[in-house]
Amino acid sequence: MSIRIGILGYGNLGRGVECAIRQNDDMELVAVFTRRDPSQVSILTDSATVCKVDEITDWKDKIDVMILCGGSATDLPEQTPKYAQYFNVIDSFDTHARIPEHFADVDKTAADSKHVAVISVGWDPGMFSLNRLYGNAILTEGKDYTFWGKGVSQGHSDAIRRIDGVKDAKQYTIPVESALEAVRAGENPELTTRQKHTRECFVVLEDGADAAKVEQEIKTMPNYFADYDTTVHFISEEELKKNHSGIPHGGFVLRSGVTGWNKENKHLIEYSLKLDSNPEFTSSVLIAYARAAYRMAEQGQFGCKTVFDIPPAYLSSMSGEELRAKML
């Protein structure tokens, strides 16, 4: 029998989850829940239903794991505790500073209602977090480095789009190669924000907008750009569509540490991702953790979990025997 999956929210992430389910034989998409008019939402999976989110609780015995594909700013803080009352749930809550609070909210309802809720799943938080943990547990004396990119930052692209005179924009976060190389060389550099990443912007102007003024406004924008070396390119709408419509991303987690009685030996652990589609990769991680949540629920291990709490074997469709024979 397949693991029956529901999706709440059908944007880039929801669509990615739908695609990922197709690549996992032990899973089946049962229903997609949306705030929009279901008749206006067309999905790819013939066998699944599109429903109004108001009907979601009618499905509580027909879905094994609900994947929550909303945003971290306002959707997930409300949705994850709420739907953990009715379903095993997975979310990709990524506001790092608010994770402890979110965990506490979700843990209470999940434990009380005997469900498993896995929060903050994806690649950062998610696979990058795992690599920070493993790296720190192994090399207890050392330094951590996380670099992001090259990839599209949705938040920074949105910030540019809000500027007067800007019609559309795409922003790439780019790790500084020389900083990465210094870390790899074991130099343990202290890096400022500016030394770690640069920002590259592709901007389409409204007719008659002042390019110099827009460029100045981008480069001096506090939090988003002021602390970085930023490059601005003005391009046509056609060029933006043709060359910048993808959502690539990626990055690097490095742990640089020492061992030996006198700390005489250096070691470097490096984990990196190069992703053509940020939402589809995130979705693939969500689906692996949906399998884990299903298994933990079957074993009665209820409550809120993160990637730190879940034995790696739970993510795989292979049995313990197969994993030991083929992967170990």
Add this chain to the structure above:
Amino acid sequence: MSIRIGILGYGNLGRGVECAIRQNDDMELVAVFTRRDPSQVSILTDSATVCKVDEITDWKDKIDVMILCGGSATDLPEQTPKYAQYFNVIDSFDTHARIPEHFADVDKTAADSKHVAVISVGWDPGMFSLNRLYGNAILTEGKDYTFWGKGVSQGHSDAIRRIDGVKDAKQYTIPVESALEAVRAGENPELTTRQKHTRECFVVLEDGADAAKVEQEIKTMPNYFADYDTTVHFISEEELKKNHSGIPHGGFVLRSGVTGWNKENKHLIEYSLKLDSNPEFTSSVLIAYARAAYRMAEQGQFGCKTVFDIPPAYLSSMSGEELRAKML
């Protein structure tokens, strides 16, 4: 109270474990067990005792986790099931093909005697295995690549030393950069043994030995060298000591896969290690899993485990709250 650690076998690995314990405040080395005369074995930790291995069972209530630092060929297949009767144990059993059998042997005695035994801990098997598993669980459609090096292969160095006329030797396994680049470029190449690694040998000859004959014998040695492009350098004993006395190693695990409704997006996950000291890094992994074994034993989760079965959080000395706040 500290986790009380014992070490069985005081070679490079045992000494590495001793150093790693010093870097973990919640651990304490209690005793080292040896087949040699204890009065002839001098260790670095003042507060620990050196004992004959015959006395090991006298320590069964004084040691929380015993780290087995013997070899995979003959020591561990016998030692791990045997000592799992008396202790929670960790080993670094690395004969990949015999892991299922070893697991079964150890699981029985560990479960019967209510101990936790974690086998095949280190980096391959170990951290590399984890990355193969995570990579496969996330990118279900794709290809796996493991490259080793640059690093010293003890087995290949020993094989050279057994040749007539060879006084000493060191062999480095080196990944082929162009093969790595093809994988990184998403080309999914089919790679032969020869295309993945080269072998570089530094050889000290006995007086009067025939260099050409030794070189020929190395390059044509079945299993070890015949399938590889091998370079042989003849050097002096002094040069070998000066430039080749370290035990560096490392390598790469890559998972290259596709997502999307029509598999239109490519992704690459890469994990790599660059290690000055292979035994000290392996020891650091062993010690992190010793912490996990101690915790699982406290919770009554007995039997044989691998890195696949252990929640990442168990490896860290931080609490769940701290991990979520700092690492997620």
